[in-house]
Each structure stands twice: as C-alpha cells, then as structure tokens.
Amino acid sequence: MIVRIKAFARFREIIGSENTLDLDEGTPVLGALKNLSAGSKDFRDACFDREGTIASHVVLMINGKRISGRDRESMVLHDGDELAIFPPVAGG
Amino acid sequence: MIVRIKAFARFREIIGSENTLDLDEGTPVLGALKNLSAGSKDFRDACFDREGTIASHVVLMINGKRISGRDRESMVLHDGDELAIFPPVAGG
C-alpha cells in the first residue's frame, strides 16, 4: 500500500516536505516512522527519544486528524493515507 | 464677578451652550444654578429634583474638574470660573 508522509518545520528539513512509502498492508504508524528512520539517522534522532519511543513533543496526524496516546504508535495505516509529522505549532 | 456656564446635551438644548453670569463675589455653585433656574423653568426641572436639591444624575465641573459631594452646592465660584453642567456621559 502507498502512504504519503508530510513533514513540516525541522522534520521537513530532514526528509523533505513529502515522501511516499510503499508499506505492507497493516503497517502501524510506528512501522512507517521506523521505515523513515532507517534511511536517516537525523530523522530517527528527531522523532524518537533515547528509549526508542516516539518523542512526546512530536505531533502526528493521519489525514489531518491529530492522533494521541497509544494510537501514536499502533494506529494502522491504510492505502492512500496521509501521515503528517511535525514539532509543536507556533503560529499567531 | 463673571462666571461662564457651559451646558451640554439636554442642558445645552435648554439654556444654550454658553452663558455668562454676573454674580456677587462669593456666590456658591447653588447660587449660580438658581440664577439660571430663575430664567428657565425647564432648566430648573432638569437640574433640581422635587426636594429642590441638585438632582443626583447631574454632573458639575468647575474649570474642567468634576465636583462631588457637598461641593456640588457649596463650592464658591470665582471671577473667570467656568462652570459646566451636563447629564451622565455616553461616549464610546
């Protein structure tokens, strides 16, 4: 299945604004992020804390909806989904 | 002595925006207002309540400074003073 990754701010600077991943059906968010980390140590360092869990300040959205709690790792992605990753917002 | 009377809003409509009174030295505010009332029943009705005291909603200023409490009746006017009379303010 194809999942689009949108990255903003310093995540965009590391992996570019838009990536397309070809993942196995049923891959969860964590799987997609690990896939991206495999290609970029900088991305891994920005996304994960020292314990290997997604850093608390990282914001994740699937199709424009924020995901929180356990969903941040385990929510399953579907073909055509847009997964967005970015740091805390600072508009206004 | 000469005292200028500035009137605003409905007081202006009754006695005009500016009047000059020639009063005895030592005349208090009450004396000036009674002097004006003598010439206009409408002014008297607007300025005084039924007990003959200055109505509580009437605002008075001498030379641009609000006078309150007992001063509203007893403060003594001086030659060249500007006594202003108006209803509650409603700007903004």
Added chain:
Amino acid sequence: MIRLQQDDFNVTTLVEAAKSRETGAIVTFIGIVRDDGIECMELEAYHEVAERELAVIRDEAMKEFPLHSVDIIHRTGPLRVGDNIVLIVVSAGHRKEAFLGCEYIIDRLKQTVPIWKKEYLKDSSRWVGGEERHGHS
C-alpha cells in the same frame, strides 16, 4: 495620538503608525453606530475636557500595563448607522497586555469622558443615557 474629530479615521494607518521594532501585538477596538431602530445620531463633546480625560486614561493604562503605545480617536458630529464612533489602538510586546489595556481604555472612556449621543428615530429623538443604560456597545 489622542484626538476628537469630525472626520473618519483609517484603522490601517493608525495600526502602522503604532508599530515599533518591539511590537508583537496590536489590539484595536472600534465602536460603531448600531441600528437600535435609529436613523442617525449626533455626538457632542466638552472638547477640551474630553481630550484631557482621554490623555489621563491613556496614561493610566500605560502605567497599569506594559504597553508601547496608545492612540484614541473619538468622533463628534452627525453619524449614521455603520459609521465609526471611536478607535482605540494599543500596541505591546505581547497580546495579553494589549487586550487588557484596550479593554481598560474603552471601559474607562465610557465612564468618564464628557461625550454625549443624541439618537434620531423616525419621529423622535433621545439622549443616550450613560453606561449600564442604553450604551451602544
């Protein structure tokens, strides 16, 4: 700038003039003639005293809150529904104080500044009472 004037004001111009390099937030309040069944209104002021009171309020606000600038323009004369009555422009480093300062100023203005409004209805007219009565906003 503190001013009573018949002419309308331009909000953009005053906002731009209020900026300094330290400005991060500008809050403006615009009071407008509301249609309370009226045709038009006439504003009257005790000019010298009103301008002096507005300056006092500006000074109070700048003492109370860390503001960079305060401008108040209040119109007088005949106004129609939809016309601007008053503009307050408050600039500050941060938004909290800009909001607090701006609201403080309009609240005080309505309490103390000698300005009056006469509303003209279809067949009659009336003087608007002070705040807590028929205040427009």
Added chain:
Amino acid sequence: MIRLQQDDFNVTTLVEAAKSRETGAIVTFIGIVRDDGIECMELEAYHEVAERELAVIRDEAMKEFPLHSVDIIHRTGPLRVGDNIVLIVVSAGHRKEAFLGCEYIIDRLKQTVPIWKKEYLKDSSRWVGGEERHGHS
C-alpha cells in the same frame, strides 16, 4: 473569511467588510514580527489542515460568544520585523463579547493550528517553539 496567504492584508478593508447594521463593536488582533534580535522569519503551514483548524476555531468562538462575524487571515512565507503575521477581526453587538471572542481565537490559534516559524538571526537560525516557550506575543 478564513485564509492563509503570503500577501499582506488591509485592516480597514476587513473591518468595513465585517460590519452589519447590528454591529456595535469590532475588536481586532494583529500579530506582528517582533525584533527578538532577528533579521527576518519564514512561516510554514500545513495549509489544508491549518485552514480547516482556523474554521473550527471560528465556529467554536461563534458558538461560545454572541458574535456576528469572525475573520482570520494568517500569512505564510518570508516576513521581516514589523510585518503583519495574523489578523483577527471579530464583530459583535457589544464590546465584551467582541474582546472575549477575539482573545479566545488567538489563544486557540497558538495552541492548535499547524503553522511554524523559523527565525533568522545574523549568523544562525532557529525554529520557534510552541506557546509558553518563545511565542512571539
């Protein structure tokens, strides 16, 4: 109107457009690039989601307070010190709700709308953290 745009906005034009016959008060908030030792900044947004979140905030504000209209324009792209970042225009019958509504909107905007700022200093650059960190206002 809810809009993310590169271009600047005209406050006067939006204030005039916000008026109806029932409008008695308009409060505006303008966020401005403040000189925190920076040369300029670049604003980036998750466009579709940011505009949708702004519309959600507008709807929340209009549900919470008796407002007549809410307009939010947020700029993106390169901005210099003194440039406008965001404009919020809130119209209402009375001033209290206009102030409350406007402050509610900018508070929420800073919490939830996916927009980021990169500040360029003389020899370096930095991403601005979220509210309660180095927020500009």
